[in-house]
Amino acid sequence: MNKKSTPINPFADHPRLWRNCRYVYPVVSRRAEGLSIGVNLNHDQFCNFGCLYCQVDRSGACSRESIDIKLFTEELTLALDEANSGRIWQEPRFANVAQALRRVNDIAFSGDGEPTICPDFAQAVSAAALVRERMGPPSVKLVLITNATLLHQPRVQRALAIMDRNNGEIWAKLDCGTDDFFRRVNNPIGGVTLKRVLDNILESARQREIVIQTLLFKIDGQLPPQSEIDAYCRNIGKLxxxxxxxxxxxxxxxxxxxxxxxxxxxxxxxxxAISEQVKAAAPTVQVKVYGSGK
Ligand code: SF4
Known part of the structure; x- marks a missing residue:
């Protein structure tokens, strides 16, 4: 019997596995508007948040290990080489990608946990900066997708300084307006507060332009309370x-x-409708909305 093949949706197909690579996983991302070469430094899957909406499957046993910077460099070189040559678009998972998206947007630190927790984070950023400089193109960004909880730490600030010199961009998570909702939604561990997140976002964003990522979702079928949206908008206004x-x-x-x-x-x-409220609170900021795509 002839089976109809189902076209792969490049936006839904986001496995953190590519070839035999340990750290590097290229994906086509709507938010990147092109190819984003993901970097997963969190093979221990450790995160200091336990977001209700997290997509990481933590059911398996994982162990801590230091990052093999040489291997990481080789993998990143391979991914950029495949992208720069155009060979990557021949892979089945990318075959349906529109021509306009066939560009490398970034190397993005985003994995199975908070990237800045990794003790080798700064070394990995430094290695990525070297590969980016060597292979380009110059428009490629170094992106850090982060929950912002550790941005105040000196070792993380050292990594951010490297990013700043290499077309870096911070995408900081901010989902909540109040500490109560923050504890419910992001489920932080180790006494992390929403104030810490907001203080870190403010300090980082005073030094360079940043992107805020806000994930809104229904809990048990209920939209976020209006009071929470209002408090979130006030937080944006204060920032x-x-x-x-x-x-x-x-x-x-x-x-x-x-x-x-x-x-x-x-x-x-x-x-x-919620995004209209955010736009009203931040009229000078570009607000982009990404639906579930279902
Ligand atoms: S911060 Fe990211 S990795 Fe950590 S629990 Fe939340 S969604 Fe998952």
Missing amino acids: LEGGAQIRTIQIHTVARRTASPSAGAIDDGDLA
Whole structure:
């Protein structure tokens, strides 16, 4: 019997596995508007958040290990070489990617946990900067996708300084307006507070332009309370008043299977309505909305 083949949706197909690589996984990302070469430094899957919407499967046993910088460099070189030569677009997972998206946007530190927790984070950023400089193109960004909890630590600041010299960009997570909702949604460990996240975002964004990523979702079928949206908008307003340079706020919702069955996608209409409130609170900031894509 002839089976109809189902086209692969390049945006939904985001495995952190590529060839035999340990650290590097290219994906086509709507937010990157092109190829994003993901870097996973978190093979121990450790995170200091336990977000209800997290998509990391932590059911398997994992162990801590230091990063093999030589191997990481080789893998990143391979990925950029495949992308620069155009060979990567012949792979089945990328075969349906539109021509306009066939460009390398970034090397993105984003893995199975918070990237800045990795003790070798600064060394990995330094190695990535060298590969980027050697292989380019110069427009390729070094992106850090982070929950912002550790941005104040000196070892992380050293890595951020390297990023700043290499077309770096911080994409900082901010999902909440109040500490109560923060504890419920992001489930932080080690006494991390929303104030710590906001202080770190403010300090980082005073030094360079940043992107804020906000994931909104239904909990047990309920939209986030209006009081929470209001408090979130006030937080954004305070960041801007304090001198934060926020280039873009990305508002998105869950698009794949989540850690908690209580977390569900917000439909496009509700997400658009919430984003209008964010736009009103931050009229100078570009607000982009990404639905679940379902
Ligand atoms: S910060 Fe990221 S990796 Fe950590 S629990 Fe939340 S979604 Fe998962």
